[in-house]
Amino acid sequence: MYSLLFRHVLARFDPEFAHHAAMAVIRALGVPPFSWAARALTAPRPQQQVRALGLVFPSPFGVAAGFDKNAVGVRGLDALGFGHIEIGTITAIPQEGNPKPRLFRLIPDRAVINRMGFNNEGADAAARRLAALRRRAPRAVIGVNIGKSRVVAVEDAVGDYVTSATRLAPLADYLAVNVSSPNTPGLRGLQAVETLAPLLRAVKQAAGETPLLVKIAPDLPDDEIEAIARMAVAEGLAGIIAHNTTISRDGLITDPAVVEAAGAGGLSGAPLKQRSLEVLAVVRSAVPADFCVIAVGGVETADDVLRRLDAGATLVQGYTAFLYRGPLWARQINRGLRR
Template sequence: MLYRALRPLLFGIDPERVHEIAMSALAAVEALPPATPFSPTPLVRNLWGLHFPNPIGLAAGFDKNARLPHVWPRFGFGFAELGTVTALPQPGNPKPRLFRLAEHHALINRLGFNNEGANAVARRLAQSLRRPATVPLGINIGKSAVVDLADAAEDYASSYRQLAPFADYVTVNVSSPNTKGLRDLQAVESLSPIVGAIRGVELPQGRAHPPLLIKLAPDLDDGALRELADFALERDIDGLIATNTTIGRPGIVNQTETGGLSGRPLAQRSNEVIRLLRRHSDARIPIVGVGGVFDPDDAFAKIQAGADLVQMYTGFVYGGPSAPRRVATGLARRLEAGGFASIADAVGSTCG
């Protein structure tokens, strides 16, 4: 209610500035004693040996520098993906680079992985995670802008070496539209050496590798998606995240800003990609569904299409602090109404 009242005011301010203000305000909350995760029984999910109190997570890009790992469960999130972090610190693209399309419930961003770099983020997490997180934390890694595509494997491996010790899972992001050439790394020939270099990293104290996920673009054609699902099975990739933002502008006219579109207009393609990946892999690869989740029906649609977990970014911006808990609560009701005893029973139920 409060957020709804404040929203017109906040939406009158530059969106990136609002984000910075919100992150600074939340820094005080980070120091509070841990919140009990929101976990109604049917929403519990166990995956990759991890306990997810509920399947609604914060999508990558919101907490790029892993400043607030303890805050996200307070909003009802059952997990959070931090990053994208790159091996080298970088400022990102010139501002303005984040735009609201309020009438479409969408955002366009061309931030370009603005972040403090793997070393600084690892040092921050070494400090903050002395107090263990109460929900699983993924860390999303991307390619440094100044590094050639040909040298991407070592760049990803460098981020991985520094950050994997703090991650419950690691996501290889090869799908942001805002780093030149990045999405070309989704070609199996390019992805293969990246996965090889990451798997070759020796973690300190003989620590086991966390689950490895790959995040995909919605703009890939279906043939490329099938190849990637095959690749994931062959190389024992633990999960796929579908999807990143789109360079398409479905249903949107008179919009000239470049960058990745997120929010409502992305939901349909994201669901198609989830369904295709699930069918093509015979449900053998867990899928994290993301793109246009605003309410419980959106989350349920993704789960029924084949998502084991769901994330939200734009829906959190538009819906405010109560949105994740509202989505999770409504999801539990829909499971009950549909006669599903647990989330796991509903995954892929409309996938065919």
């Protein structure tokens, strides 16, 4: 039924407008009695719990950063059955992001191109919302993804990340450093080991006891991915998130004119399935068995989640398929994993 609604109604709306409309519904689902009804339909079974990062995740499947940029929908996403919610990307300084339009559907590919540019209300606003959430004791694990403020020069990035970490780490179940979005100028250059190591060292110190992970790009050569993974272990990080969106447009079946019209930005969705598994294999081969690896990219079904768990992922995240599969997506995956 949702596929018909999407094809005949929702797909006619601007993608960013549709996202905000969906988020309004999700926020409502986080409030009793709606949350009670939603949770009765979607809650994962106790057997699906995963222990990682010193935490208990109700399910191995969570929602990736980018969906809830400002920590406004956590309770609703929790009620919909996600085992963890990674909010953000949050920057120390509030920013509007890139000019609109900046979000584009590639429906034949079940994919999205975005160049949002870390649009968010800033670390202070996120901290206030997280503090309020903590008072309500949500069941889901809350991760916080932090990035560089656009107005801050790349050479000053360390201080900017440390500001966000200092403000947000005490309120997060885990903290993720995003150095891999293609939509902030110069950001991906921070992935070079010689610049990434001191950045992560400083953020780790600011994060204190909060587990710290780093999110990498799929477009790096495998040897660089392996080097980052080994460095993350050496620096005492808790894990790696593999991976962010891609700048590649290979293998798309959408009309090339539509793809070209969308322009620059990160591609996410079904076309990343294979690269996601490849990156996961490289990372897992370079880190200890107990090192947390969160797999992201091209996840649509319970089978996709199982393939990543079987390939060594500790946890799995998704985002883009939420747009195409609807509000019961996490429930579908939890039920598939149960079977």
